[in-house]
Amino acid sequence: MTTIRDVAKLADVSVATVSRVINDKGYVNKDTKNRVEAAIQALDYRPNDVARSLFKGKSKMIALFVPDIKNPFFPELARAVEDISNQYGYTFILCNTDNNNKKEITYLQALSQKSIDGIILVSSTMSSTQMKGIKVPMIALDRKMESDLISVTVNNREGARQAVQYLKQTGCQRIAHIAGPETVSSAIHRLGGYVDEVKNDAWFTSHYIRAGDYSMDKAFEETKQLLEIEPDVDGIFVANDVMGVGVLKAIKALNKRVPKDISVISFDGIELGTISTPSLTTMAQPIYHIGKRAAEILIQKIEHPKTKVQSEEHEVTLTIRESTR
């Protein structure tokens, strides 16, 4: 490996001067600068980032924690974060946490030891006490956290309300909800929005709410049970698209038709929803955009620690497809 010393020798200057040229800092004579640049070219010299990191205590790396990249909601988020990281010269680290707090803590420590510059968290299992010791800049994405961490999310409650309203508007009379995990803020707010809209309806009882976990299989099971107990359901608001597909499958398995017998609307707007038959009407999040914003805000926090940054809540948009009337 060629070092700054080699360059200095070849250009017949000191390492300090080379450093100045590289970083474009301090005074350096035009001619010497040219000599140094020529030497850099000649040797194909590239500064060693590890040495830089050691000196600066910063690594130009940021990490994204997601439950599981196999869940089709996360690749687009990851893509956005990677794009922005890249754009600002950061290296992108991906961590699958499986919603496992132990894993999160382990990652956190490992990454601190590597002088990670910042972390974007899609998490619901990390408490404020656990984050006390950590001083690396962080931001929550998609889900708010117990701690008072800045977050980038969407208006889940309002979006859920709109979804239920749309179902009513298209003629649904008995609307059920397949909810997400009760530990996840997005799921809690979507449930809240649903309840807002139906709590005063005469037909409503808590039987219309089934607890899912954002997975297709669970949604499939819950829907089958739901329709057994409440066969008069003619509309279902599902807390995410992945579960929406499970719901579709369950309805089909029971020989009912969507949207003729039952309308289905879900949440997220991932591409998967265009592939099912029927395709899923959904409240679409600006997924790439929130990932992008989270990365931008994090980098802002990293590079200008004094500037105050704020949480953001973005809007979802009703995307009508085939699963509703």
Add this chain to the structure above:
Amino acid sequence: MTTIRDVAKLADVSVATVSRVINDKGYVNKDTKNRVEAAIQALDYRPNDVARSLFKGKSKMIALFVPDIKNPFFPELARAVEDISNQYGYTFILCNTDNNNKKEITYLQALSQKSIDGIILVSSTMSSTQMKGIKVPMIALDRKMESDLISVTVNNREGARQAVQYLKQTGCQRIAHIAGPETVSSAIHRLGGYVDEVKNDAWFTSHYIRAGDYSMDKAFEETKQLLEIEPDVDGIFVANDVMGVGVLKAIKALNKRVPKDISVISFDGIELGTISTPSLTTMAQPIYHIGKRAAEILIQKIEHPKTKVQSEEHEVTLTIRESTR
């Protein structure tokens, strides 16, 4: 940040001794060892990985290059690589290359500067000359490369043959192929397998082959054109599942039925294929497994550079679902 020096001071020993304890290397008295460990505990000391990296010239990081993590084939691969990295104490870096050679080269340089320990490449655009200078261990995954890089792949050609055979076996008489990009080895071999099986059939002409690019939209268009020109097609072998979905959509758009009028079989075995209606019969790759093997072999190469490692070709398995008779 607490350093090895702090620990040494507290335990009243030299940094050398602390280092010995941390790394469990060289002789150290039982008692002093206890003292040091106590100090480590007391200070909650963790060694700085950056300093370690600088000294060793290794970073305990490995990277995966994929075209685009949003393509549903890659998350499972990424998950496998991350799991194994993690298991061996490596940090996982994800790079989206967009099949763009410039981006690949840029990543390569950036990562070298960070003393990356190894790279797993899903790539077709990197030539052997470009890799000449680079001395970081690499391995190709899913696709073979122009260079003589060790690779972990599946038996694409044989798998393709089996797919076509199965179509014939279920009664198809005119079998078309929607191929993948002609620059990608997996696509080339799948096409090769198809040709092996049909080249001697009386009906066969090159019109039965359409060039796709592994994307849904292109497959949709190509299929529509195909069926216009060759309306007698009653079976289609599609080079991957994502295109398989596009094919399904095109057939539906033309008011033909799958599998009644046309049977469809594809390749990959991603979960997407279970969601479409009808679900896709496919030649399933052991996706997680090949990702795992690539990571294991790479780490082997990193940690024991002298051991000879070999390319691996894994088997695909026919997975019968609804899109074939």
Add this chain to the structure above:
DNA sequence: TTGTAGGCGTTATCAC
């Protein structure tokens, strides 16, 4: 405008 030298936190060599 340029150079010297100390330090970032570890590890490993070589004395003691």
Add this chain to the structure above:
DNA sequence: GTGATAACGCCTACAA
């Protein structure tokens, strides 16, 4: 068994 100390490659006071 243990302790100085010289790297690893870079950056930045401080001098000159």
